Amino acid sequence: xxxxxxxxxxxxxxxxxxxxxxxxxxxxxxxxxxxxxxxxxxxxxxxxxxxxxxxxxxxxxxxxxxxxxxxxxxxxxxxxxxxxxxxxxxxxxxxxxxxxxxxxxxxxxxxxxxxxxxxxxxxxxxxxxxxxxxxxxxxxxxxxxxxxxxxxxxxxxxxxxxxxxxxxxxxxxxxxxxxxxxxxxxxxxxxxxxxxxxxxxxxxxxxxxxxxxxxxxxxxxxxxxxxxxxxxxxxxxxxxxxxxxxxxxxxxxxxxxxxxxxxxxxxxxxxxxxxxxxxxxxxxxxxxxxxxxxxxxxxxxxxxxxxxxxxxxxxxxxxxxxxxxxxxxxxxxxxxxxx
Amino acid sequence: xxxxxxxxxxxxxxxxxxxxxxxxxxxxxxxxxxxxxxxxxxxxxxxxxxxxxxxxxxxxxxxxxxxxxxxxxxxxxxxxxxxxxxxxxxxxxxxxxxxxxxxxxx
Numbered sequence: 001x002x003x004x005x006x007x008x009x010x011x012x013x014x015x016x017x018x019x020x021x022x023x024x025x026x027x028x029x030x031x032x033x034x035x036x037x038x039x040x041x042x043x044x045x046x047x048x049x050x051x052x053x054x055x056x057x058x059x060x061x062x063x064x065x066x067x068x069x070x071x072x073x074x075x076x077x078x079x080x081x082x083x084x085x086x087x088x089x090x091x092x093x094x095x096x097x098x099x100x101x102x103x104x105x106x107x108x109x110x111x112x113x114x115x116x117x118x119x120x121x122x123x124x125x126x127x128x129x130x131x132x133x134x135x136x137x138x139x140x141x142x143x144x145x146x147x148x149x150x151x152x153x154x155x156x157x158x159x160x161x162x163x164x165x166x167x168x169x170x171x172x173x174x175x176x177x178x179x180x181x182x183x184x185x186x187x188x189x190x191x192x193x194x195x196x197x198x199x200x201x202x203x204x205x206x207x208x209x210x211x212x213x214x215x216x217x218x219x220x221x222x223x224x225x226x227x228x229x230x231x232x233x234x235x236x237x238x239x240x241x242x243x244x245x246x247x248x249x250x251x252x253x254x255x256x257x258x259x260x261x262x263x264x265x266x267x268x269x270x271x272x273x274x275x276x277x278x279x280x281x282x283x284x285x286x287x288x289x290x291x292x293x294x295x296x297x298x299x300x301x302x303x304x305x306x307x308x309x310x311x312x313x314x315x316x317x318x319x320x321x322x323x324x325x326x327x328x329x330x331x332x333x334x335x336x337x338x339x
Numbered sequence: 340x341x342x343x344x345x346x347x348x349x350x351x352x353x354x355x356x357x358x359x360x361x362x363x364x365x366x367x368x369x370x371x372x373x374x375x376x377x378x379x380x381x382x383x384x385x386x387x388x389x390x391x392x393x394x395x396x397x398x399x400x401x402x403x404x405x406x407x408x409x410x411x412x413x414x415x416x417x418x419x420x421x422x423x424x425x426x427x428x429x430x431x432x433x434x435x436x437x438x439x440x441x442x443x444x445x
Contacts, residue, residue, distance in 0.1 A: 041379070041384075045379055045382070045384040045385060046379075046382060046384050049382070049384070117378045117379075123413055123415070123445050124445075126415055126416045157412070158409075158412045159409075159412065179412075180412060180417055181408070181412075183408065185409035185412060210416075210417075228419060244412070244413045245386075245412075245413040247378070247385070247387065247413075247444075247445035248378050248385070248387075263376075284380075293380050
């Protein structure tokens with residue numbers, strides 16, 4: 001059981017700055033995120049896209065912003081639990097008991113949800129029957145590439161994941177690469193490599209095709225694909241892999257007894273607290289009159305929620321407002337010299 | 340101002356007057372039309388405001404910019420007439436535009 005003053009759900013920009021604010025005022029915190037990396041939407045959706053409305057930063061990309069925020073919390077010892085999706089939040093006395101899908105448990109008086117639009121999950125095949133084969137012969141990520149050796153693998157998608165795996169698996173498997181159009185959005189060098197392998201007959205490249213059906217009794221036997229001009233093909237295959245990127249799902253948050261409307265959580269604008277005492281929501285996932293879905297709003301919300309956490313984490317102390325320019329204790333926490 | 344008709348997957352028509360300058364996505368979100376999620380808020384980064392544009396309209400709206408086709412790769416059941424509704428800006432010329440919303444966004 002991990003005990004902490006505040007648990008932050010979501011390692012996007014808002015979650016990171018909220019962690020900074022908590023540590024600055026002398027509280028402990030830990031951060032959980034379902035992705036395997038820090039940065040949230042900034043790193044998953046637009047790492048290379050420039051952002052122009054971060055105060056005092058005229059221009060930066062999603063990745064640069066994330067790196068700056070990581071640098072800003074470097075003075076502090078903050079534990080990150082990545083690749084963990086929070087599944088359960090339950091009240092126990094004055095604390096919340098939080099459990100993730102990997103069995104990690106936390107005990108904390110404060111839970112701050114900085115979850116954006118929810119957790120990132122892989123996008124799946126539109127063909128519903130694929131569910132039947134999921135994690136046996138239909139996959140959306142690869143954990144052990146050995147299982148594909150000597151087998152026929154049908155890969156769907158046009159981005160780097162699809163292309164990289166097509167190249168890699170073509171060494172030891174029979175690979176079909178199926179994509180909805182002739183253009184690929186992956187790196188040009190990989191696209192060239194795939195086309196070369198297709199020419200050599202090592203990859204069976206099928207463009208302008210999409211999956212329409214999947215067949216098999218106990219195990220996957222074949223998939224049906226259809227082209228733009230209605231040409232139908234059936235491919236014998238042992239595995240089907242889909243690489244269509246990630247989509248955000250509100251997921252288990254919906255079951256925690258919070259006031260949710262249109263996938264956002266209602267909060268007050270003093271503490272950014274939800275209808276549950278000790279659970280706060282900040283950033284894109286929170287909603288209140290006048291809410292702006294901007295990163296800068298998330299920073300403000302996190303700063304206030306962090307102060308609100310103080311009361312529950314240190315019931316016998318009084319929070320005292322201090323400036324970073326002058327406070328000795330803040331400078332100690334930051335590890336910088338006082339004048 | 341343009342009248343835009345959104346046809347949801349249950350075949351219901353929702354006709355709404357949308358102000359010029361807003362996107363077809365914003366028109367849907369502001370009027371609670373179900374089926375357009377717009378998770379990224381119009382940044383062309385998520386493909387959850389995917390719509391099918393009726394053939395008669397497809398060639399009349401501003402063509403896709405770089406990146407939109409890439410995002411459509413990730414959309415749920417993309418077709419030839421697929422567009423991201425956050426990239427269609429409403430003007431008087433779009434009066435009467437009809438779009439179909441897919442059964443789901445992901």
